[in-house]
Amino acid sequence: MDKIIISPSKYVQGAGTLAKIGDYVKPLGGRPLAIADEVVTGLVGETVTSSFAAAEAKLTMEKFNGECCRDEINRILEIAKSTQADVIVGIGGGKTLDTAKSVAFYSKVPVVVVPTIASTDAPTSALAVIYTPTGEFSEYLMIPTNPNMVIMDTKVIAGAPTRLMVAGMGDALSTYFEARANSISGKPTMAGGASTKAALALAKLCYETLLADGLKAKVAVENNISDKAVENIIEANTLLSGLGFESSGLAAAHAIHNGLTKLEECHHLYHGEKVAFGTLTQLLLENAPMEEIRTVIEFCRSVGLPTNLFDMGVKELDHAKLMEVAEASCAEGETIHNMPFAVTPEMVFAAMLSAHEIGQM
Template identity: 35%
Template sequence: MIRVFGGPHRYLQGPGALAELAALVPMYGKRPFVVLDVALADTLRARLQAMLRDVVETIRFGVFSGECTAAGIDAMAQAAGAAQSDLVLGIGGGKAIDTAKGLRIIRGGALIVVPTVASNDAPTSRLVVLYREDHALSEVRMMPTNPDAVVVDSAIIAAAPRRFFVAGIGDALSKKFEVEQCERAGGLNFYQARPTALAVMIADQCYRTLRAHALDALEAVARKTPNEALERVVEATILSSGLAFESGGLSIAHALTRGFSAISALQGALHGEQVAFGLLVQLCLERRAPAFIAELKAFYRQAGLPVGLSGLGLVADKDQAIRTIAQRTVADAPYVQQFQTRVDAQQLAQAIAQADRGPADEPGHGPGTGR
């Protein structure tokens, strides 16, 4: 079986990295169309116009607000077509970035991604996750290549809300365990090929970096000022995590997000919060030592990650919800079987219940609490 490793053509990170767009954009186009998160429109639009006006012919903006949907992407494509754009910039959170990726699929040309939060590893990948207006997952589309460039201004990341940064840690922590399971099960990565040894190594290093530096990085987020720990964690949550999942493959922790999307009470949880709990479920299925899971849960509490379903927003009717999550995951998630043994809905439901027991129900451990 062929092994494949892929990633973005260029990755830039550091305080003030946004200014690198003045040199970078002309390398890829002269008529950029900027998908800009509505939360940033007032603060970044004028800055981008001043930065790029001498190096491009025109610059047009499409303000993103809400959900990444097929209809939203089509509307952006119409606006970009009218502007005759030859380059897409996606600036904002994961859903704004995915909208820019969807636009790139339709329009072609180059894509530069500028994440303004480190909440997940979407910036480096080819994947576009679409939702319906009711926030349930709809489909996954794929760009033919990874982004041309990813620009991460760590000063902007440090100033973003803590909850997004914590969610990025939760999303990235799982990669070591998911890539290892995919590799052992003979599974495929997102290039429909076998994982490379490099992808497995990156996933392991990602986990080690987070365990060593995440808490110090969160202190930098509290001060809204980057430090070396924050730089290491941002690289792990955006670059290493992205390379690991796309070239290494996913397993149970991410498969569960399909099931979670079917429960309305869980739709307020961020992707990384869901994945963090999904990792606990996967570790239960792996029959990891209780002491190992307890130690990881202790780290979760220190960082502010949820250790149970109540931390994700589900406090009632858990038994029925767990059955629904397990059934939907097994039915809809293609990588649920990238695991060392075959997993059915009953086994998955038992693991969800096991992961949810104990300290998960203690008050004060919900997402974003910082405990």
């Protein structure tokens, strides 16, 4: 199997970077179509418009209606055709960015991704999640190339709710442990080949950065400021975790997250909050050293991530429901089968209960 690593063509990060977006995007196209929802447009629309005007680019700003679905993709595709857009710019949260990726893919033009939060590692990836118009999961759109550019304005991101950045830390927390499991098993990664030493090193650096700067970044963001720790965590949540998961592989933690969607009590949680408990469960599943498990628990507690099912809103342990979670985690095609040993629902059930108990100690 060939070793493969993939990444965006350019990653730009800094405070106030959106004021320079016109200069960054201009080499990719002179007729950009930018999409953002109403809230984001109110937050950064004037800055973006002024920057493109200064760069003498013919910008079209279009309001994103809130759902990355086929209807919305097709609607914006028509606008891209009528304006002869030669580059698509998505500004906002995950659904806005995935819509921009999809429109650019079907339009066969470059895409620039501009997250306004750092809650997941999806912005750098060659993947879009498409939903139904009512918000139910529909399909994954696998895109042949990563975004042409990712722009992270840390001043904007630092102004977002603290919980979103903390959720991003929960998502990033799994990166190294899933990458490590995948490197041992030798299973194919999201990039379509075997992992590289470079990708594994990025995944490990992601974990080390979380431990070093996670709590400091949380404190800074709670005060709506961006400092060196915030800069480092935004990079860890987005770039290091994004490259790490895509080119090193996913394993049990994300599969357990998917299983946890079966619990109605967990529906209020962000993706990364569920992934954090999935990471702890994976460590129990592989019988990791207690020192490592303790380090993960202490980190989660320090930033406010859940370490047990009660933290996640579960009122009482219903073993039948937990077995449903375990079975869903082990469904055919799930990433849990990238672990370096065969995994059964019974093993996941036991690991979840152990993680829950130890996570309360």
